[in-house]
Amino acid sequence: MSSTPELPGGPSPEGLTADGIQEGLETKRLGRRVHVYPELASTNRTAHALAEAGEPEGTVVIAETQTRGQGRLGRQWVSPANLNLYISFILRPRLEPEESAKITLLAAVAVADTLKDRVPCAPRIKWPNDVLLRGRKAAGILSELACEPGRTLFVIVGIGLNLNFPRAFMSPDIRERATSVMEEAGAPVDRLRVTRSLVRNLENRYIELEERGFASIARSWNAYARMEGRWVRARTADEELVGRVRKLDGNGFLVLECGDGRTERVVSGDVFLMEGAP
Ligand code: BTN
Secondary structure, three states: OOOOOOOOOOOOOOOOOOOHHHOOOOOOOOOOEEEOOOOOOOOHHHHHHHOOOOOOOOOEEEOOOOOOOOOOHHHHHHHOOOEEEEEEEOOOOOOOOOOOOOHHHHHHHHHHHHHOOOOOOOOOEEEOEEEOOOOEEEEEEEEEEEEEEEEEEEEEEEEEOOOOOOOHHOHHHHHHEOOOOOHHHOOOOHHHHHHHHHHHHHHHHHHHHHHHHHHHHHHHHHHHHHHOOEEEEEEEEOOOEEEEEEEEEEOOOEEEEEOOOOOOOOOOEEEEOOOOOO
């Protein structure tokens, strides 16, 4: 019978601080303001409230633990203290509200950029924005849009990244599907360095989107996702599709070939990889 050991308590030797994150950061747009809290209900909730109160673009909100970490589809994001990274960014992109999914896809690329030199395996993006290491989830992204008709006010990009979370400390149901950078790298990682690297990578990808457009981001997303040619089952709000992935296109749609020459575009919903043709 398996049981979940207690998590180690107390502050971590390299606790996250605003000064520590900003030291040598050298970003222009993201991370000029950093708020670190010992505990929050959810960094996305606090970032949302700060954005509504006028906090500028690029502000970062971090918590060492979350009591109500939010995942996609109403799920909970398990957020033990002092081990991982729970971070939300306030962005005010010049995009139509319908285009905001591009920001989430871009964030997944930035997370994969951050992990690729820290683990021996190649990080993979799983539609739309999970980042997996050897088939197990190491990071998840929850973006929230605030808009008026035809105008994006802000987007909160919330990223949960399992860093020094031992799989032995995960509950059995999570342990099946999840991992951490420490587990894959074989040694604990410096959370300050990873945080700085993520802020820089997100800024670089954000500027790439502005300067070169989403097609450039989509090329990197496709390279990390390696989904081309794979058979998938896609569950959207109103239908279930089976098809072969062509690619993520320059608009942020996953293009599927669904037989008899029919092409479908998936913008949201879950996509499950199939072993082969149906
Ligand atoms: C997912 O379900 O995969 C998305 C998980 C997103 C979790 C992060 S942790 C930081 C931020 N604050 C939250 O409440 N959620 C996101």
